Amino acid sequence: MENERIEEMLELLWTLKEAGQDSLEAALEKSEDEAPKEVFDALVSQDLATVRDGKVSLSSAAEKRAREIVRRCRLAETLLAQVLDLEDRDVRDTACKFEHVLSSRVTESICTFLGHPPVCPHGKPIPRGPCCLRAETQMRPLVSRLTDMDLGAEVSIVFIAPVQHETLDRLGGFGVVPGRTLRVHQKRPSFVIQVGETTVALDEEIAREIFVKNA
Amino acid sequence: MDAHSVQLLTDRESSRQPLSVLVGNPNVGKSVIFGLLTGRYVVVSNYPGTTVEVATGHATFGKEKNVLIDTPGVNTLVPMSEDEKVTRDILFNPRLRAVIQIADAKNLQRALVVTLQLAEMGLPVVLALNMHDEAKSRGVSIDAKGLSEFLGVEVVTTVATQKRGIEKLARAAASPGVPGFSVSYADSIERASEDIFALLPETLISKRYIALTVLSGDSSVLGQVAGLGAESRARIVGIANRLQSSYGEPVGYLINRRRISVIERALSQVMVKREGTSRGWAGRLGMLTMHGVWGLPFAAGIVWLMYQLVGRFGAGVLVDFFEGTLFGEYINTFLAQVVEKTVPWEFVRDLLVGHYGVVTMGLTYAIGIVLPIVATFFFAFGILEDSGYLPRLAIMSNRLFKSMGLSGKAILPIVLGLGCATMATLTARVMPTLKERIIVTLLLALAVPCSAQLGVIMGMLGGLSPVAALIWFAVILGVMFLAGALAARVIPGRSSDFLLEIPPLRVPQVGNLLAKTGARIEWYLREALWIFVLGTLVLFLLDRAGALGLIERAAAPVVVRLLSLPSEATEAFIVGFLRRDYGAAGLFMLARRGAMDPVQIVVSLVTITLFIPCFANLLMIIKERGVKVAAWMVVFIVPFSFLVGGVLNFVLRRLKVL
Ligand SMILES: Nc1nc2c(ncn2[C@@H]2O[C@H](COP(=O)(O)OP(=O)(O)O)[C@@H](O)[C@H]2O)c(=O)[nH]1
Ligand SMILES: [Zn+2]
Numbered sequence: 047m048e049n050e051r052i053e054e055m056l057e058l059l060w061t062l063k064e065a066g067q068d069s070l071e072a073a074l075e076k077s078e079d080e081a082p083k084e085v086f087d088a089l090v091s092q093d094l095a096t097v098r099d100g101k102v103s104l105s106s107a108a109e110k111r112a113r114e115i116v117r118r119c120r121l122a123e124t125l126l127a128q129v130l131d132l133e134d135r136d137v138r139d140t141a142c143k144f145e146h147v148l149s150s151r152v153t154e155s156i157c158t159f160l161g162h163p164p165v166c167p168h169g170k171p172i173p174r175g176p177c178c179l180r181a182e183t184q185m186r187p188l189v190s191r192l193t194d195m196d197l198g199a200e201v202s203i204v205f206i207a208p209v210q211h212e213t214l215d216r217l218g219g220f221g222v223v224p225g226r227t228l229r230v231h232q233k234r235p236s237f238v239i240q241v242g243e244t245t246v247a248l249d250e251e252i253a254r255e256i257f258v259k260n261a
Numbered sequence: 262m263d264a265h266s267v268q269l270l271t272d273r274e275s276s277r278q279p280l281s282v283l284v285g286n287p288n289v290g291k292s293v294i295f296g297l298l299t300g301r302y303v304v305v306s307n308y309p310g311t312t313v314e315v316a317t318g319h320a321t322f323g324k325e326k327n328v329l330i331d332t333p334g335v336n337t338l339v340p341m342s343e344d345e346k347v348t349r350d351i352l353f354n355p356r357l358r359a360v361i362q363i364a365d366a367k368n369l370q371r372a373l374v375v376t377l378q379l380a381e382m383g384l385p386v387v388l389a390l391n392m393h394d395e396a397k398s399r400g401v402s403i404d405a406k407g408l409s410e411f412l413g414v415e416v417v418t419t420v421a422t423q424k425r426g427i428e429k430l431a432r433a434a435a436s437p438g439v440p441g442f443s444v445s446y447a448d449s450i451e452r453a454s455e456d457i458f459a460l461l462p463e464t465l466i467s468k469r470y471i472a473l474t475v476l477s478g479d480s481s482v483l484g485q486v487a488g489l490g491a492e493s494r495a496r497i498v499g500i501a502n503r504l505q506s507s508y509g510e511p512v513g514y515l516i517n518r519r520r521i522s523v524i525e526r527a528l529s530q531v532m533v534k535r536e537g538t539s540r541g542w543a544g545r546l547g548m549l550t551m552h553g554v555w556g557l558p559f560a561a562g563i564v565w566l567m568y569q570l571v572g573r574f575g576a577g578v579l580v581d582f583f584e585g586t587l588f589g590e591y592i593n594t595f596l597a598q599v600v601e602k603t604v605p606w607e608f609v610r611d612l613l614v615g616h617y618g619v620v621t622m623g624l625t626y627a628i629g630i631v632l633p634i635v636a637t638f639f640f641a642f643g644i645l646e647d648s649g650y651l652p653r654l655a656i657m658s659n660r661l662f663k664s665m666g667l668s669g670k671a672i673l674p675i676v677l678g679l680g681c682a683t684m685a686t687l688t689a690r691v692m693p694t695l696k697e698r699i700i701v702t703l704l705l706a707l708a709v710p711c712s713a714q715l716g717v718i719m720g721m722l723g724g725l726s727p728v729a730a731l732i733w734f735a736v737i738l739g740v741m742f743l744a745g746a747l748a749a750r751v752i753p754g755r756s757s758d759f760l761l762e763i764p765p766l767r768v769p770q771v772g773n774l775l776a777k778t779g780a781r782i783e784w785y786l787r788e789a790l791w792i793f794v795l796g797t798l799v800l801f802l803l804d805r806a807g808a809l810g811l812i813e814r815a816a817a818p819v820v821v822r823l824l825s826l827p828s829e830a831t832e833a834f835i836v837g838f839l840r841r842d843y844g845a846a847g848l849f850m851l852a853r854r855g856a857m858d859p860v861q862i863v864v865s866l867v868t869i870t871l872f873i874p875c876f877a878n879l880l881m882i883i884k885e886r887g888v889k890v891a892a893w894m895v896v897f898i899v900p901f902s903f904l905v906g907g908v909l910n911f912v913l914r915r916l917k918v919l
Binding site: 065168169170210211212213214215216217218219220221223224225226231232233234235236238242243244245246247248249251252 | 336337341365367368370371374399401478506507508510511513514515517518521522525548551552553556652655656657659660668669693757758759760761762763764765
C-alpha cells in the first residue's frame with residue numbers, strides 16, 4: 047500500500063472526526079480513493095485504526111500522524127493564498143499535493159514565516175506544532191492582533207479568527223476583509239478603525255480577533 | 262412595511278406606471294436625491310435604522326412617469342438585517358423598470374459590492390456617484406467614463422446637496438442597462454451553484470443570484486421562487502449545507518471576500534486617491550469628538566447646549582409665552598367668557614373650562630407646556646442626528662451600556678427617550694437582538710424621564726438646594742444601572758457585538774432639519790393630544806362621581822404612609838399614568854402651593870420618574886414587544902418604583918440632609 051493513500055485516509059478520518067463524525071460508512075463514502083475499503087483494512091492491519099459498532103477510532107500514533115498531515119495541508123493552503131495571492135480553486139488542489147512532500151523542517155519554517163497562523167484560509171483550525179508553542183513565549187510573530195498595534199498604524203488584514211458569523215458578515219459589509227488595509231484611529235473608549243473611507247467603531251473583543259501585519 | 266408601501270402604490274394611476282427604485286449603502290444621500298427627483302419632502306435621517314419606513318413618490322424619467330421608491334440603505338443584497346430584507350423584497354417586484362443606485366463617490370468599493378449583486382440579479386441599473394464634492398476634497402478622483410465602460414451602465418456624478426447632476430441622472434434613468442460585470446467564485450462554489458440551477462424552475466430573478474444567495478446561507482430567498490417543489494427545495498438546502506460543512510468560514514463571507522478583491526482590482530484602474538490630503542476641520546473635529554479624553558468635554562458641552570435650548574429656551578421662554586401668555590391671558594379667559602355666555606349647563610361648562618376642564622387643563626398642559634418643550638427637544642435631537650454626532654456618543658458610552666447587557670448603539674433610543682419615551686420605544690428596533698430590545702424598552706419605561714417631565718422636574722428641583730437635584734439624579738441613574746444589570750442577567754438570549762459605522766461630521770441642512778422636526782411634532786400631536794383630553798375627562802368624571810376621594814383614601818397606605826406624601830399626590834400618580842409629564846405637572850402645582858417639604862418633593866419626583874410608563878408608551882410596548890412582556894414590565898415597575906420611593910423616604914428622613 048502506498049504511503050500517499052494511507053495518508054489521505056488518515057487525513058479524511060481526522061477531519062471527519064473534527065466535524066463530529068466517526069462512522070466508518072461516512073468515511074468510505076467520502077473517500078476519493080478507488081478502493082477505500084482496501085486502504086482502511088490496511089490501516090487496521092497496521093494497528094492504526096480500530097472499528098467498534100461501525101465507529102472508527104485512531105490509535106494515538108495514527109492520530110499524531112494525521113494531525114501532522116492536516117497541519118501541513120492547511121499551512122500550505124495558507125501559504126498559497128496569502129503569499130502568492132492565489133485563487134481559492136488553485137489553493138485546494140495544490141495544497142493537497144504539498145502535504146505529502148513537506149518535511150517537518152520545511153513545515154516549521156513555513157509556519158514561522160506565516161507567523162504561526164491559527165486558521166487556514168477557509169477558517170479551519172491549523173493544528174499547532176512545536177514551533178508555535180515556542181513562538182508563543184519567545185518570538186515576535188509576523189502577524190499580530192489588531193489590539194497590539196500602535197495608534198495610527200497602517201496595517202493589512204491577514205485573517206479574522208472565527209467570531210460570530212453575523213459579526214463576520216457585518217464586518218464584510220463594511221469592507222473589513224483579509225487583504226485590505228486599515229488604520230487604527232483610537233483604542234479607547236472603543237476601538238475605531240478606518241478602512242478606505244469608512245470609519246468603523248467596534249468592541250475590543252472583536253478587534254482582538256482581527257490579525258494583521260504591517261502594510 | 263410591505264402593506265404600507267404597497268398601499269401607496271395601488272391607486273389607479275400609479276398601478277399602471279412602471280416602478281423605479283433608489284438603492285444604495287446607508288448614508289449616501291438617497292433621501293436627498295429622492296426628494297429632488299420626486300419634489301416631495303421626506304424625512305431625511307443620518308442614522309442607520311431610522312429610515313425603516315419606505316418612502317414612495319412619483320418621478321419623471323425621460324418622458325415617462327414612474328413610481329419611485331426610496332429603499333433602506335444596504336451593504337449587501339443577501340439580507341442580514343430587517344432593512345436589507347425590505348430592500349431585497351422590493352427588488353423582486355415584477356414591475357421593476359430601473360434601479361437607480363446611489364453611491365458615495367469616496368467610498369466606491371462598498372457601492373460596487375451592491376452593483377455586482379444587482380448585476381447578478383440581472384436588473385437594469387444606472388449609477389450615481391454622489392458626494393462628488395466630498396470625494397474631491399479628500400483627493401479621490403474617479404474616471405466616470407472608464408467606470409461606465411467597465412460596468413456597462415451609465416454613470417453620472419452628482420452633488421445632491423447642491424442639486425448638481427440630478428437632471429442628468431433623471432435622463433439616464435430613462436435607459437438603464439444590466440451591468441455586464443460578473444465574478445467567478447471558487448470552483449466548489451461554482452459547482453454547487455450549477456447543481457442548484459438544475460433544480461430551479463424558470464424564475465423572474467436570475468438563477469445565479471438565487472443560487473449564490475442560498476449558498477450564502479439565506480435559504481429564505483427560495484420562498485420567492487414560484488413553483489419550487491418541497492423536494493427540490495430540500496435538495497437545494499442540502500447542497501448549501503454540504504458546501505458549508507466543507508468550509509470553516511461562512512460561505513457567504515468567502516463570496517463577499519472574493520467580490521471585494523475583484524472590485525479592488527477593478528477600482529485601481531478607474532480611481533486615483535491622492536495621498537496626504539488633509540482631513541479638513543470637519544474630519545479633525547470628528548476625530549476629537551470620539552477621543553477618549555477630548556470627547557468628554559465635547560459630550561458635556563453638548564449636554565449643556567441641549568439644556569440651554571430645551572431646558573432654558575423651550576421649558577422657560579416658550580412655555581412662559583404659550584402657557585402663561587397665550588393660554589393664561591388670552592385663550593382660556595376668552596373661551597371662559599364665551600362658554601359662560603353660550604352654554605347654559607353647568608356640567609358642560611365645567612367640563613370645558615372648569616378646574617378639570619378639557620381646555621383649561623387638558624389642552625393647556627398639552628399645547629401650552631408640553632408641546633414647546635417637546636418641539637425644541639426634537640429640533641435639538643435632529644441636529645445631533647444629522648450632524649453625525651450620535652454615533653460618536655455611542656463610542657463614548659459603549660462601556661457603560663455593556664454593563665447593562667447593551668452596546669453603545671443603545672444611545673440612540675435612550676437619548677430620544679429623553680424627548681419622548683413612546684417614540685423611542687419604537688426605535689428600540691435599531692438594537693440587533695431581541696434581548697437588547699427588551700432591555701432598552703424596560704429602561705425607557707422605568708428610568709428615562711421624557712423632556713416635558715424633565716422640564717417640570719428641573720423647575721421643581723431648581724427651587725431646592727443643589728443637593729436635592731443631585732440625590733434625584735443619582736437615584737435615577739443608580740436605578741437605571743441596577744435594573745439594566747439585573748435585566749441583562751434575567752432576560753434570556755444574547756447581546757450583540759458593538760460594531761457601528763461612524764459617518765463623517767456634517768453641518769445639518771436647515772431644510773431637512775425643519776422637515777424632520779415638523780414630522781415628529783405632527784406625530785406627537787397625533788399620538789398625544791387625544792390622550793391629554795382623555796386623561797382630563799377621566800379625572801373630571803372621577804371627581805364628579807366622588808371617586809377621586811375614594812381612590813385617594815385607598816392609596817393612602819402607600820402614598821401617605823410609605824412615601825409620606827400629601828394625599829392629593831395620588832391624583833398626580835393617576836394622571837401620571839396617562840401622561841408622565843402631566844403627573845409631574847400635578848406635583849409641580851402641589852409644590853407651588855407649599856404643600857410639600859423638600860424631602861417630599863424629592864421622594865415624589867423619584868417615584869413619578871420611575872413610575873409606570875405613560876398610557877401611550879404602554880400601548881407602544883404592547884405593540885412592539887407583545888402583551889406578555891408589557892405585563893411583566895408593569896408588574897415589575899409599579900411595586901419597584903414605590904419601593905425605591907419608600908426606601909428613599911426612610912433614608913432621607915434619617916439622614917436629614919435636606
Ligand atoms: N457634501 C455632501 N453631502 C451630501 C450630499 N448628498 C447628501 N449629503 C448629506 O449626507 C447626509 C446623508 O444623506 P441622506 O439623504 O440622509 O442619506 P441616505 O441615508 O442615503 O438617505 C445628509 O446630511 C445630507 O445632507 C452631497 O452630494 N454632498
Ligand atoms: Zn508554528
